[in-house]
Amino acid sequence: MRLRNAVPPGEAGERPEKTWVPTRALGRSVLLTGLLLVLGVALGRVDLVLLAAPFAIGAAIGLRRMPTSVPELTIDADEEHLVEGGHVQANVTVSNPDIIPYDLVVVRTRTSRWLKLEHADRPFAITVPSDGWAAVDLPGDALRWGRQEVGPAAARVAACGGLLACRPVVMPPRAVRVYPVTEPFNAIEAMPAAAGLVGNHRSRRMGEGGELAGVRPFAPGDRLRRIDWRVSLRTRDLHVASTLSDRDAxxxxxxxxxxxxxxxxxxxxxxxxxxxxxxxxxxxxxxxxxxxxxxxxxxxxxxxxxxxxxxxxxxxxxxxxxxxxxxxxxxxxxxxxxxxxxxxxxxxxxxxxxxxxxxxxxxxxxxxxxxxxxxxxxxxxxxxxxxxxxxxxxxxxxxxxxxxxxxxxxxxxxxxxxxxxxxxxxxxxxxxxxxxxxxxxxxxx
Amino acid sequence: MIKFVSRSKQVVARATVLPFLVRIGIAVSGLVAVYVAWPLDIASGPYGALLGLSALYPAVAPRGRAATLAALVVVAGWLVDTVGFDARVALWRVLTIATTLYLGHTLTALAAVLPYDAVVNLDVVGTWLARALVVVLISAVLTVVALGLATDLAGDAFLIATLAGLAGAVGATLLLARLIRRA
Known part of the structure; x- marks a missing residue:
């Protein structure tokens, strides 16, 4: 037996897929309204017509204005310097560009296992006003360094009293930068080889710097401010304090x-x-x-x-x-x-x-x-x-x-x-x- | 079976209050509609449990065709009682059945898109119920007026009025069908 494809293959010139589709509730409304009216006519019973009335009125109120646009979804997260163990604030925003409100928006989000966000494993149900937006806040903690993803997020919207539903809108994930916590480190020993001309390390060579290397007799070329007067007076000969040059590495x-x-x-x-x-x-x-x-x-x-x-x-x-x-x-x-x-x-x-x-x-x-x-x-x-x-x-x-x-x-x-x-x-x-x-x-x- | 039990435990552990209350609402609406519609002799007999199950099933599986079947069971019960058992068309019964049928229908529509473990804002359910109550109120007024007219205008004049009303209703149905195609 040859089975038909669940999703027909695309063809050139094919009409774009509809965003808003009728739900089973709309089908039920139409079926019950039609059936009760037909029975009412056939049996001459006004009570059957009245049983159909709420379905017809509900559908008429719900469908008097229908959505045309696609809901928009955005994922936001902290852009501040976030270190592992720190607090992170992410949120998923649903925007409604339509002229009718969304009666129900179900937002689902997946997050990295290293972001412990509150209720992130549950769907959120919210309403979004017409031409407005609503956000789902996901506060939590970042547990590990790296680019941790918030998302992908998906939203499914129901409008017109649940008679129409939007196909799921999916937003790709957004990476949150979580920097590594820096363990305290302090090395006071000299660098093996300082290379540059300036820096904070004392080098192994004599030169202008702040680190005292020793005291030696004055020689031509020495700066006068280098003279160590205390030693010079004691020895009755000019001595200078020699220093190690400062170098970077x-x-x-x-x-x-x-x-x-x-x-x-x-x-x-x-x-x-x-x-x-x-x-x-x-x-x-x-x-x-x-x-x-x-x-x-x-x-x-x-x-x-x-x-x-x-x-x-x-x-x-x-x-x-x-x-x-x-x-x-x-x-x-x-x-x-x-x-x-x-x-x-x-x-x-x-x-x-x-x-x-x-x-x-x-x-x-x-x-x-x-x-x-x-x-x-x-x-x-x-x-x-x-x-x-x-x-x-x-x-x-x-x-x-x-x-x-x-x-x-x-x-x-x-x-x-x-x-x-x-x-x-x-x-x-x-x-x-x-x-x-x-x-x-x-x-x- | 073990898989089913563990899955059920997981569902119970994750379920949240508002989606659960919505499903309770579906079950209560269904039970009230079915037991008001069906004759007491049948509803209190051995088939009563089956009727109850048909009313409860949409609360468990709101995404399937269970709600449509449950509504059809209610309509069938009403026809059995009024045609088969010659029961009188009482205002309170029509009002109750119409109201509970619609509430069950609209709550099932909500439960079909509302996951059982969702974190739900109160305004979602509040707005939904408010809209349903408006519809129920309009329908109730229509029911009271129409049944009052039916009592006053019993005869040919009422038959004509009924037929005219039915023609309008058929028009509404066609309009709905057109809307479905547009959606």
């Missing part, structure tokens, strides 16, 4: 996005690898940008997204915007290939690699960067208690082997001179940065 944050490990529980729950990576990157970038350094970002993944180095508040906002689009980006290339060339990394830059260090390609990349003379710090972003997926009888053994293998990788990285530190917020990188700075001060062979 470039910090490259290299984000390992080859995979995601662990389940994210939002801002108040457990953190996945990408959660830790993004929050740590935001904190480190904020810290160094506030100190006047140049910060750039690079993804270690298939697309290898990059943010060029820059400094200042504007760069911080760019960093946050860039971090919103971080997502797992696995690649299929062999371990020998590299997703980016080492020459793309400035030789003076401090490279902070945020990685769970579970992919051998990440370890290879770290070793490669170190061998090429870059100042590399590996920040371990693997959450505590993370384990490979699977719940078989051999899972505990497999997990133990996996941990041993990972410890082996970390040990080999340390042997290669790559400092590895677990991200723990404030001051977590100080010891490592001190070691890196010490290594940088040593003469290169």
């Amino acid at each position: 470039e910090v490259l944050l290299l984000l390992d996005v080859l995979g995601e490990v662990g389940l994210s529980g939002g801002v108040a729950g457990s953190a996945s690898v990408l959660d830790t990576t993004v929050r740590a990157a935001a904190a480190i970038a904020e810290h160094y940008l506030q100190r006047g350094d140049r910060v750039s970002l690079l993804e270690h993944g298939a697309t290898a997204r990059r943010l060029r180095p820059a400094t200042g508040r504007r760069q911080y906002l760019r960093v946050l915007e860039w971090l919103l689009d971080v997502r797992p980006d696995p690649v299929e290339w062999d371990t020998d290939e590299s997703v980016f060339g080492v020459h793309h990394v400035s030789s003076d830059a401090l490279v902070m690699v945020l990685s769970p260090l579970i992919d051998p390609r990440a370890a290879d990349m770290l070793a490669h960067l170190t061998q090429s003379g870059r100042y590399v710090v590996a920040v371990d972003t693997l959450p505590e208690g993370a384990a490979p997926a699977g719940t078989g009888p051999l899972s505990p053994l497999a997990t133990r082997l996996w941990r041993l293998e990972r410890e082996n990788v970390l040990g080999r990285l340390r042997e290669h001179g790559v400092p590895v530190v677990a991200w723990a917020g404030a001051g977590s990188l100080d010891l490592v940065l001190r070691d890196v700075a010490r290594m940088a001060a040593a003469p290169r062979g």
Whole structure:
């Protein structure tokens, strides 16, 4: 048996689909009115005509004016700086361009699971006046960083006392930018290599600056205001206070996005690898940008997204915007290939690699960067208690082997001179940065 | 069966007050209409439960044809009582049946587009009921006047008036049919 298509295929010159369609209630009105009138005539009974009267009157009142336009739907959301855990206010607005009111508008919205909006899982029933609008407010909280979507939203409208209904109007989703919460981070150790001419870091070179390097005898060319009069009087010879020059530096944050490990529980729950990576990157970038350094970002993944180095508040906002689009980006290339060339990394830059260090390609990349003379710090972003997926009888053994293998990788990285530190917020990188700075001060062979 | 039970539990857990009250209104209207229309002998007999079920069904499934069938059952009962049992056409019965039939019809139209778990603004149901009450009021006045005339003008003169009224009503039906095509 050949079945007819539920939706006939489109043809050239086909009439556009009607927006407003009669409901079953209109069919019922017509049927009962007609039937009761026919029976009334056939049987000569006025009471049957009177039973039909409400249906006829109701239909006449309802259909005296009919809608012609399509309802308009818009989704609005906060555009302010919204940080995960913060309050978000979204709303869906239904506009009625017609000359008759909408008796009932049913609005349904889907939202990202990371936006906990009030009653977002329920349909809303509202009325909209003629040539007016009505809004459904969806207040709530943002639970996780990223571009979280409000929508798609759909509205179905009934007018003329429920005798006519509009086909559902669907609005595509709107993204709400939820910035990562920046865990407090403070590194007081010197940068391994300051590159620019101005900045907040004391460099390893003498020059005009604020950091005292020592006191030495006066030499031609020294400025008079540098003379240390106390020492000069004591030694009866002119001495000057020498300072270290102030320099800025470039910090490259290299984000390992080859995979995601662990389940994210939002801002108040457990953190996945990408959660830790993004929050740590935001904190480190904020810290160094506030100190006047140049910060750039690079993804270690298939697309290898990059943010060029820059400094200042504007760069911080760019960093946050860039971090919103971080997502797992696995690649299929062999371990020998590299997703980016080492020459793309400035030789003076401090490279902070945020990685769970579970992919051998990440370890290879770290070793490669170190061998090429870059100042590399590996920040371990693997959450505590993370384990490979699977719940078989051999899972505990497999997990133990996996941990041993990972410890082996970390040990080999340390042997290669790559400092590895677990991200723990404030001051977590100080010891490592001190070691890196010490290594940088040593003469290169 | 387990699926049905779990689905029912989910529906009960998510249901909100106003859509539930609308469905209660449908059920009450249907029950009143059916038991007023049908003769007492039948309504109180073994078929009474079936009649009650036919009146309750639109409250459970307002989107289907249940409301049309329930209305036809009421009309059938009225014809059985007045033609088969020779019951007198009392004003209060015509008024009650017309009012409850229309209320059931319009509340079913509302319930058909109102999800059971919706967050509903009060003005939605308020406006809907106000419009229904206006229709019911106009119909009630018409019923009282028409049945009063029927009592006063029993005979040929009334037959002519009835036929003229019916012709107007047929015109209204044709107009409705045209409106459906336009919609």
